[in-house]
Amino acid sequence: MLKIENLHASVEDKEILKGINLEVNAGEVHAIMGPNGSGKSTLSAVIAGKEEFEVTEGSIKLDGEDLEDVSAEERAHKGIFLSFQYPVEIPGVSVTNFIKTAINESRKARGLEDMPANKMLKLIREKSELLDIDRKFLSRSLNEGFSGGEKKRNEIFQMAMLEPKLAILDETDSGLDIDALRIVANGVNKLKSKDNAVIVITHYQRLLEYIVPDFVHVLHNGKIVKSGGKELAIELEEKGYDWLKNEAVVE
Amino acid sequence: MDLKDKLISSFMAFENNVDIEHPVHDVRTEAMKNFELKGFPSKKEEAWKYTSLKSLQKTDFSIFPKEEGNTLEYKDVKRYFLHEIDTYKIVFIDGIYSSYLSETTHDGVDICLMSSALTKPMYKPVIDVYFNKVASKDESLTSLNTAFSREGAYIYIPKNKMPKKPIEIIHFATGNEASLLLQPRNLIIAEENAELQVIERHQSLTSNEVLTNSVTEIFAADSAIVDYYKIQNDAENASLIDNTYIDQKNKSVVKVHTFSFGGKLTRNNLNFYQNGQYIDSTMKGVTILGDKQHVDHHTLVHHIEPNCESHQDYKGIYGENSTGVFNGKIIVDKIAQKTNAFQQNNNILISDKATINTKPQLEIFADDVKCSHGCTIGQLDEDALFYLRSRGIPKKEARALLMYAFANNVLESVRIPELKARINKLIAKKLGVNLGFDL
Ligand SMILES: Nc1ncnc2c1ncn2[C@@H]1O[C@H](COP(=O)(O)OP(=O)(O)OP(=O)(O)O)[C@@H](O)[C@H]1O
Ligand SMILES: [Mg+2]
Numbered sequence: 001m002l003k004i005e006n007l008h009a010s011v012e013d014k015e016i017l018k019g020i021n022l023e024v025n026a027g028e029v030h031a032i033m034g035p036n037g038s039g040k041s042t043l044s045a046v047i048a049g050k051e052e053f054e055v056t057e058g059s060i061k062l063d064g065e066d067l068e069d070v071s072a073e074e075r076a077h078k079g080i081f082l083s084f085q086y087p088v089e090i091p092g093v094s095v096t097n098f099i100k101t102a103i104n105e106s107r108k109a110r111g112l113e114d115m116p117a118n119k120m121l122k123l124i125r126e127k128s129e130l131l132d133i134d135r136k137f138l139s140r141s142l143n144e145g146f147s148g149g150e151k152k153r154n155e156i157f158q159m160a161m162l163e164p165k166l167a168i169l170d171e172t173d174s175g176l177d178i179d180a181l182r183i184v185a186n187g188v189n190k191l192k193s194k195d196n197a198v199i200v201i202t203h204y205q206r207l208l209e210y211i212v213p214d215f216v217h218v219l220h221n222g223k224i225v226k227s228g229g230k231e232l233a234i235e236l237e238e239k240g241y242d243w244l245k246n247e248a249v250v251e
Numbered sequence: 252m253d254l255k256d257k258l259i260s261s262f263m264a265f266e267n268n269v270d271i272e273h274p275v276h277d278v279r280t281e282a283m284k285n286f287e288l289k290g291f292p293s294k295k296e297e298a299w300k301y302t303s304l305k306s307l308q309k310t311d312f313s314i315f316p317k318e319e320g321n322t323l324e325y326k327d328v329k330r331y332f333l334h335e336i337d338t339y340k341i342v343f344i345d346g347i348y349s350s351y352l353s354e355t356t357h358d359g360v361d362i363c364l365m366s367s368a369l370t371k372p373m374y375k376p377v378i379d380v381y382f383n384k385v386a387s388k389d390e391s392l393t394s395l396n397t398a399f400s401r402e403g404a405y406i407y408i409p410k411n412k413m414p415k416k417p418i419e420i421i422h423f424a425t426g427n428e429a430s431l432l433l434q435p436r437n438l439i440i441a442e443e444n445a446e447l448q449v450i451e452r453h454q455s456l457t458s459n460e461v462l463t464n465s466v467t468e469i470f471a472a473d474s475a476i477v478d479y480y481k482i483q484n485d486a487e488n489a490s491l492i493d494n495t496y497i498d499q500k501n502k503s504v505v506k507v508h509t510f511s512f513g514g515k516l517t518r519n520n521l522n523f524y525q526n527g528q529y530i531d532s533t534m535k536g537v538t539i540l541g542d543k544q545h546v547d548h549h550t551l552v553h554h555i556e557p558n559c560e561s562h563q564d565y566k567g568i569y570g571e572n573s574t575g576v577f578n579g580k581i582i583v584d585k586i587a588q589k590t591n592a593f594q595q596n597n598n599i600l601i602s603d604k605a606t607i608n609t610k611p612q613l614e615i616f617a618d619d620v621k622c623s624h625g626c627t628i629g630q631l632d633e634d635a636l637f638y639l640r641s642r643g644i645p646k647k648e649a650r651a652l653l654m655y656a657f658a659n660n661v662l663e664s665v666r667i668p669e670l671k672a673r674i675n676k677l678i679a680k681k682l683g684v685n686l687g688f689d690l
Contacts, residue, residue: 072641091656
């Protein structure tokens with residue numbers, strides 16, 4: 001589904017991603033871990049099409065199609081979804097109106113009519129129940145004054161509404177309390193199928209107990225320095241990253 | 252002959268021969284003297300630093316409307332009315348009253364014409380008390396309007412009354428003159444505890460040049476409530492100088508919303524005088540400009556008595572080569588203790604070539620006041636834009652949504668839902684998107 005080859009990306013002439021290779025197939029869950037500042041959020045933003053980052057080398061392909069000239073909104077239409085590490089506050093736009101606009105714009109791009117209002121309402125009700133979101137919450141301005149955990153839950157609500165092919169969850173677990181973590185993870189698992197894939201970025205093994213990864217990758221200094229199975233996450237939790245940092249230098 | 256000379260000679264020809272017996276002849280003559288003395292304001296004056304009337308003065312405007320008047324089919328201009336709801340209508344075509352398009356009333360309230368109010372004896376007591384009483388006698392363009400005042404809207408709402416429906420005042424220009432000068436004069440009186448809603452609009456229907464120099468006097472007696480909405484979405488060659496003067500008495504609440512999207516040059520002089528206590532004055536504006544459009548908002552709130560409030564909230568979005576001005580003056584007299592005065596002007600520049608000059612002007616002579624003001628000039632937030640786009644909302648729509656969200660809180664206080672919906676549509680259209688903003 002997603003194939004990243006030798007990806008280099010910079011911002012303001014500073015290289016942040018330094019040759020990433022990653023292949024994600026339908027039905028798989030990949031976890032990306034790594035120290036602060038190693039480039040995890042940059043990688044997710046580049047996949048989602050943030051223009052601020054310049055891809056200087058390598059490629060990202062989705063179902064065989066090179067995404068180089070594909071805009072952020074078109075990537076969303078093709079099924080890429082990014083749950084932001086720091087969701088942006090947008091005063092004046094309600095959660096409901098935002099998600100309606102997002103869904104209908106995606107439908108428009110696919111040549112479909114707007115979703116009928118009653119169907120939209122039903123979908124919103126269903127997905128907000130799945131994630132245990134209070135309806136009052138949905139009429140508030142998007143992310144404005146939301147607590148850290150509320151923002152994250154709202155991201156997953158949007159994911160549930162948009163039903164992406166490839167979801168990238170950038171530290172969705174940070175800021176969630178234990179119950180919320182279970183609800184969100186449960187939500188993600190419910191949406192998982194053999195046709196879609198998830199990339200989970202996290203610092204903690206705990207989330208991976210709920211969303212069990214098929215592969216774990218360690219990103220360090222803009223490169224994937226180690227990949228393994230779900231045991232790797234446990235090992236990292238025990239040992240930290242130092243032993244891998246050295247490995248990277250040797251490499 | 253430049254415009255000033257033309258105006259002076261036209262005035263003499265008409266006023267001193269035809270209209271010498273007119274009840275407000277003396278008022279007009281005095282006003283003309285002031286205009287003769289001062290002429291058009293120039294950029295040398297601080298208040299006109301950023302708005303030039305020079306090129307307009309070179310235009311050979313027709314000054315008196317042709318009496319035969321033009322007709323318009325309702326179906327051709329329906330879209331300029333708030334046709335979704337029933338309204339009273341005072342409609343002018345090229346400066347001449349159109350009884351065909353209007354719906355006036357004398358049923359408990361007077362919603363009719365300035366020309367009859369100025370001439371019929373039954374209105375004389377009201378005219379004597381109110382006409383030209385709050386409008387400036389010093390400001391030259393207001394004087395010019397006073398000198399030529401003959402037509403406009405006259406609205407009188409007696410004590411405890413409220414008209415059954417909102418009132419629309421619409422001025423159409425049909426382009427029957429190559430360039431037309433219009434000088435409507437409105438007088439609006441809400442007696443004690445009266446309430447009314449007014450929507451004012453100036454609409455040119457061709458690309459011929461139109462200059463409107465309008466004066467509106469509003470009197471809100473004790474506990475009166477006035478909502479006034481100005482829709483400024485005129486054609487590309489239409490310019491407007493709007494001079495609005497508001498006199499408020501105890502506990503009255505007056506809100507003026509100004510939506511500036513169209514026109515070539517627009518100057519809003521909005522003046523509030525708080526002649527009483529526990530008054531609430533609100534000024535809100537959304538300005539969205541492109542091309543070479545220019546809008547200049549000059550507001551004044553004069554806090555004359557204690558315990559009053561004023562709220563100003565102006566949002567501006569400037570694209571292409573457009574220019575904007577916001578100058579908000581607040582005067583708090585020495586005895587006006589416990590005044591609360593708020594002023595906010597926030598702007599987004601969406602083009603490198605657009606400019607905004609924003610300036611608060613506070614003159615506070617009382618010591619126990621709460622006064623806050625703030626102005627910001629920024630760009631659209633790139634992170635917010637990416638966030639919206641990453642959810643599948645195209646760039647253009649995402650930008651529009653952010654701009655809409657930015658301006659949105661100004662619309663919250665619009666109390667006619669159909670008008671709010673209409674403004675939303677105008678905003679979407681101005682932003683070039685087809686989004687159903689139903690926030
Ligand atoms: N817009 C930018 N301008 C300059 N430097 C940037 C920019 N965005 C990211 N960086 C830098 O790139 C590096 C990688 O940042 P990134 O946010 O991808 O790290 P991360 O792995 O997600 O870290 P964390 O675990 O703290 O979220 C950091 O050194 C960061 O300062
Ligand atoms: Mg990060």
